[in-house]
Amino acid sequence: GGWGWVKREHEMAASPNVLLTLEGEQCEYDPSRFANIKETWIENQLKIREEEFVEKSHLDCFVGSWNVNGKRPGESLAKWLLPKEYWVEADHWRPSSGVGVGVAGSAAPPTPARHSVPPESKEKEDQTREMPSVPDLYVLGFQELDLRAEALLLGDTTWGAPWEGHVLECINRADTFRLVLAKQLVGMFLMVFVKEKHCSSISHVQECIATTGIMGVMGNKGGVCIRFHFKDSSLCFINSHLNAHLENTDRRNQDYHDITDRIQFTRDSPLGLSDESNTFTIWEHDHIFWTGDLNYRIEGLTFEKVVELIGKEDYETLFKYDQLRQQMELNACFTGFKEGPLNFAPTYKYDNESIFYDTSEKKRIPAWCDRVMWRSDGARLVQYGRHELMTSDHRPVSARFLVDVKMIVPERKAQVYKDICKRLDKMENELMPDVTLSTADIQNKVHFDEVRLLVPTSQHITVRNTGQVLARFRFIPRPSEKKICKSWLWVSPPAGMMIPGEEVQLTITVTVDVASGSKLNMGEDTFEDILILHLENGKDYFITVSGNYQKSSFGCSLQHLVRYAGPIRSTEPIEEGGKKLSIPKELWRMVDYIYKNGLEVPGLFLQSGVQKEMEVIREYVDTGSPFPFENDHGIHSMAESIIRFLEYLPEPVIPPSLASRLEDAAANYSQCEQLLAHLSLESYNCFYYILFFLREVLKFKEKNKLSAEKLSIIFSKVLFRDLPLDVTAPRSMKKKVEFLSLMLTHKP
Numbered sequence: 001g002g003w004g005w006v007k008r009e010h011e012m013a014a015s016p017n018v019l020l021t022l023e024g025e026q027c028e029y030d031p032s033r034f035a036n037i038k039e040t041w042i043e044n045q046l047k048i049r050e051e052e053f054v055e056k057s058h059l060d061c062f063v064g065s066w067n068v069n070g071k072r073p074g075e076s077l078a079k080w081l082l083p084k085e086y087w088v089e090a091d092h093w094r095p096s097s098g099v100g101v102g103v104a105g106s107a108a109p110p111t112p113a114r115h116s117v118p119p120e121s122k123e124k125e126d127q128t129r130e131m132p133s134v135p136d137l138y139v140l141g142f143q144e145l146d147l148r149a150e151a152l153l154l155g156d157t158t159w160g161a162p163w164e165g166h167v168l169e170c171i172n173r174a175d176t177f178r179l180v181l182a183k184q185l186v187g188m189f190l191m192v193f194v195k196e197k198h199c200s201s202i203s204h205v206q207e208c209i210a211t212t213g214i215m216g217v218m219g220n221k222g223g224v225c226i227r228f229h230f231k232d233s234s235l236c237f238i239n240s241h242l243n244a245h246l247e248n249t250d251r252r253n254q255d256y257h258d259i260t261d262r263i264q265f266t267r268d269s270p271l272g273l274s275d276e277s278n279t280f281t282i283w284e285h286d287h288i289f290w291t292g293d294l295n296y297r298i299e300g301l302t303f304e305k306v307v308e309l310i311g312k313e314d315y316e317t318l319f320k321y322d323q324l325r326q327q328m329e330l331n332a333c334f335t336g337f338k339e340g341p342l343n344f345a346p347t348y349k350y351d352n353e354s355i356f357y358d359t360s361e362k363k364r365i366p367a368w369c370d371r372v373m374w375r376s377d378g379a380r381l382v383q384y385g386r387h388e389l390m391t392s393d394h395r396p397v398s399a400r401f402l403v404d405v406k407m408i409v410p411e412r413k414a415q416v417y418k419d420i421c422k423r424l425d426k427m428e429n430e431l432m433p434d435v436t437l438s439t440a441d442i443q444n445k446v447h448f449d450e451v452r453l454l455v456p457t458s459q460h461i462t463v464r465n466t467g468q469v470l471a472r473f474r475f476i477p478r479p480s481e482k483k484i485c486k487s488w489l490w491v492s493p494p495a496g497m498m499i500p501g502e503e504v505q506l507t508i509t510v511t512v513d514v515a516s517g518s519k520l521n522m523g524e525d526t527f528e529d530i531l532i533l534h535l536e537n538g539k540d541y542f543i544t545v546s547g548n549y550q551k552s553s554f555g556c557s558l559q560h561l562v563r564y565a566g567p568i569r570s571t572e573p574i575e576e577g578g579k580k581l582s583i584p585k586e587l588w589r590m591v592d593y594i595y596k597n598g599l600e601v602p603g604l605f606l607q608s609g610v611q612k613e614m615e616v617i618r619e620y621v622d623t624g625s626p627f628p629f630e631n632d633h634g635i636h637s638m639a640e641s642i643i644r645f646l647e648y649l650p651e652p653v654i655p656p657s658l659a660s661r662l663e664d665a666a667a668n669y670s671q672c673e674q675l676l677a678h679l680s681l682e683s684y685n686c687f688y689y690i691l692f693f694l695r696e697v698l699k700f701k702e703k704n705k706l707s708a709e710k711l712s713i714i715f716s717k718v719l720f721r722d723l724p725l726d727v728t729a730p731r732s733m734k735k736k737v738e739f740l741s742l743m744l745t746h747k748p
Contacts, residue, residue: 037472038424041497045420046413053412059230059403061379062135063372065239065291066389066396069352070147070187072159073166078173080387080396081140083132086173093390134174135400136198140167141224141239142189143293160184164191183207183224188292190224190239204229210262212243212255214608214640214714221608223259223292227285233378233405236285238263240292243607246365249323250610251636252295253333258608287376287403290337293394296324297367298346306366307357310345318346322368337373340384340399347386347395354390370397378404424470433538434467435498446508448547451527453554455615456511461543463506463533465498472497472536486529488516489545510547514555514648521551521568522560552622553586555648558682561586567624582685586621590642591693593627598635599696600703605714609637617641643718646690652721653683653690659720663735669746672739687719691743698744712740 064080076091146159164182171177171193178199180192194202204227211222223240240259243251264279282288298306300321309318319325319342327333346366349358358364372384383400437444439461446459465471474495475484484494492507508531512520519525527549533541553561553568561584563573574580598604614637620627621641627634646653654662658678665671679687694711701707716736 037474037495037497042417042420042424046416049416049420050406050408052416053409054232054406055409056378056404056406057231059137059233059405060133060135061137061139061289061401061403062398063139063141063237063289063291063374063401064396064398065141065143065293065370065372067143067241067293067348067370067392067394068163069144069392069394071391073162075389075391077167077170077389080389080398081138081167081170082134082174085131086134093388131174134171136195137230138167138171138177138191138193139226139237139289139291140191140193141237141291142187143239143241144187145184145189146187160189160191163189167191167193180228181205181207181226183209183226185209185211185222185224188222188224188239188241190226190237192226192228192237198230201231202228204234206265208263208265210259212258212608213606214643221255223263225263225282227265227282231405231407233287233403234285235287235403236282236289238282238288238290238292240290240294242293242295244295246297246299249296249299249327250612251608252323253327254608254611256333257611286406287379288337288374289379289401290334290373290375291371291397291399293348293369294324294371295369296322296327296371297369298365299323299326301365303358303363303365306346310357310366313345315342315344324368324371334373337375338381339371339373340381342368343384344386347397348393350390350393350395352391352393358393370394372397372399374399374401376403431469432467433465433469433471433535435471435473435535435538435541436464436466437533437541437543438462438464439543443544444542445544445546448510448545451510451512451547451549452615453512453514453517453550453552453618456509458507458509461506461508462503463498464503465500468500470497470499471538474534474536476532476534476540478530478532485531485545486516486525488512488520488527489529489531491531508543508545510545512549517549517552517555518557518650520549521556550622552618553584554618554621554645555650557650558584558653558686559680562682567622569622570624583682583689584686587642587645587686587689589621589627590617590638590645591689593629593638594635594642595693595696597629597632598638599700601632601635602703602705604635604697604704604706605639605643605711606706607636607639609634609640613637614641614644643714646715646718653687653719654679655683656721659732659736662739663732666735666739666742669742672743690715690719694744708741708744709737712737712744716740 062081066080075093078087078091142160142163145163160182164179168177168179176196177193178196180194180202182189182191184190190207206227208225208227209222210225213221221241221243223238225236225238227234227236229235238259240255242255260282263282265281267278267280298318298321301309301318306318309315322342324334328335328337346368348367348369349364350356351359357366370386374381379401380403381399381401383398386395386397389396439446444461446461448457448459451457463473472495475491477484485491488510490509490511492509493504496504498504516525520527528544528546531543531545533543535541551569553564556568560573561568562581563578564571564585565574565581568586594604613634616628617634617637618641619625627638629638658675661675662672665675676684676687694715697704697706697711698708716733716739719740720736
């Protein structure tokens with residue numbers, strides 16, 4: 001519990017010492033943004049000492065998840081949501097005709113104990129018995145709520161409303177509940193219900209969604225998040241549906257990281273910061289709960305062996321082969337999260353309306369796809385298990401928690417605040433502050449050996465208050481500059497305070513985005529900058545940051561790339577007037593790889609790639625090295641790399657000046673061809689090269705499950721580009737999709 005700044009690592013709980021973060025933000029320097037550093041610092045000290053002025057109580061919280069496989073509400077939810085004492089005869093499942101009968105080679109899990117309805121003769125006795133309590137809060141996540149094609153293309157869907165009513169009808173048997181908020185992203189649906197008597201304790205409610213498909217246009221995978229305060233504690237709930245299939249562990253890990261990166265909320269009351277920086281993430285909550293169809297499988301065992309272990313209820317052995325467990329041990333995902341013991345049979349994959357695991361030819365290996373995780377020091381797991389609802393190929397799961405919630409006692413807080421201020425005042429006098437910086441270089445130089453496009457890398461500097469007084473610091477811009485550093489550079493924290501003898505670790509991060517990379521490639525910028533650390537009432541310290549930027553074709557213009565006959569990193573451009581390439585060889589290499597290896601791969605251009613693989617692809621494209629993949633390995637990463645290559649072009653293949661005319665001609669192929677002739681030679685060649693390639697892709701649509709409409713939605717996002725603040729963009733995008741679909745399906 002020191003008095004200074006500490007580094008906030010990604011996925012670390014928000015430190016009470018952190019004063020001010022403007023992570024990654026390249027806004028103009030404004031001294032007023034730092035005016036409240038002292039008050040903000042005091043607020044963080046209050047967090048450290050909050051035990052002195054808060055009273056705690058328990059919140060009974062139910063978190064559940066169910067992949068309903070596109071089914072509509074029908075089966076009673078009581079066996080999932082309520083104690084058995086609230087069940088009635090109608091809650092018992094009755095199979096449809098011919099369903100639920102075993103076949104040779106099929107397997108059923110151990111039959112769960114069936115809760116019987118008390119006999120009629122015991123009604124009076126039951127009425128006098130005290131009924132068990134039900135949770136104060138229900139948080140329910142659904143997946144595959146809506147599998148229609150139009151919903152998967154991010155169209156409007158209203159399929160969540162019937163489920164909302166179905167849930168309320170069930171839980172209102174036990175008490176009176178009110179909906180706090182419901183949020184849907186196509187098949188993912190998250191609902192929060194609270195007992196009516198607790199409604200006044202709920203505040204600061206916000207929601208956010210994060211899609212994980214390529215370009216964010218396919219909404220069948222991703223996450224939905226709802227956060228709020230209960231009394232003075234902050235809670236965050238995420239419902240997610242991650243990448244499917246046994247072999248896609250890395251993509252599931254990436255989905256997890258993408259969701260955590262993309263979910264952001266807005267603060268209610270900024271502390272001296274501008275509106276742009278006034279956001280926070282899921283990690284800045286007292287309690288975090290994550291549920292959903294995480295899709296991690298059991299790997300390394302045959303279907304028959306898994307079924308045998310399930311029959312023996314040997315879940316301990318089975319758990320050793322669980323992908324999520326393995327990935328968490330590697331710190332590849334869900335770092336810091338906990339999960340209850342899996343003392344129940346895998347929840348996937350069943351025959352619909354059956355107690356038998358997959359009896360189809362595929363015989364998909366049973367797995368614990370459906371999970372509930374939590375990250376909190378103040379939540380105690382009471383129950384974790386599955387429930388026997390039968391209409392889907394998944395079983396629902398639930399976890400019940402007792403969550404510590406705090407309520408601030410204002411009088412006590414005021415006394416602690418006064419004590420902190422009094423201690424701080426003693427340290428402030430007229431003496432000069434002094435600090436020392438520990439860098440690898442005695443002249444305060446920080447050098448990055450190799451810097452690559454879109455790959456962040458960091459180094460650390462320790463600042464120590466070696467003076468006798470309080471030291472306030474902040475980074476300031478150089479004379480005549482408006483920002484404290486170049487756009488590819490950031491330092492965290494950008495401001496803070498230290499008492500004598502205290503140390504602060506500064507993190508200097510370089511991340512070259514596409515815009516910065518383009519300038520570096522073209523020689524319009526150099527990879528060098530100077531950070532100025534300013535001590536209030538003291539001197540300035542200068543930190544030189546430099547590095548070796550590795551040029552990349554991603555982010556360069558078509559006109560620039562066609563002048564390179566060899567790899568951009570090791571060859572010189574063709575002289576003016578020389579014979580140029582018709583299309584960038586980098587684009588050709590990636591397209592050719594898919595043409596030879598991946599035209600039949602299901603989900604091509606729809607399933608996201610793996611970040612590490614895409615970094616490798618960029619590196620091999622830029623150096624001219626052979627791709628390190630075999631057969632169809634890396635196909636999805638290669639496909640997304642093509643999309644990103646087109647997205648990162650400084651100017652779109654089809655400029656806005658021509659886009660509106662093409663939209664108007666979207667139903668007339670001949671007119672579209674005439675308009676396309678107005679493109680520059682490089683753009684014309686690139687457009688038709690992509691077009692002919694996508695026509696080849698569609699020849700295998702029976703196997704790759706693609707359609708002209710799906711490809712048009714993806715590629716219209718990158719071949720065109722909407723102008724900023726264009727209010728007609730949604731209508732315009734529809735016309736762009738129509739145009740591209742016409743070009744893909746036209747037959748001479």
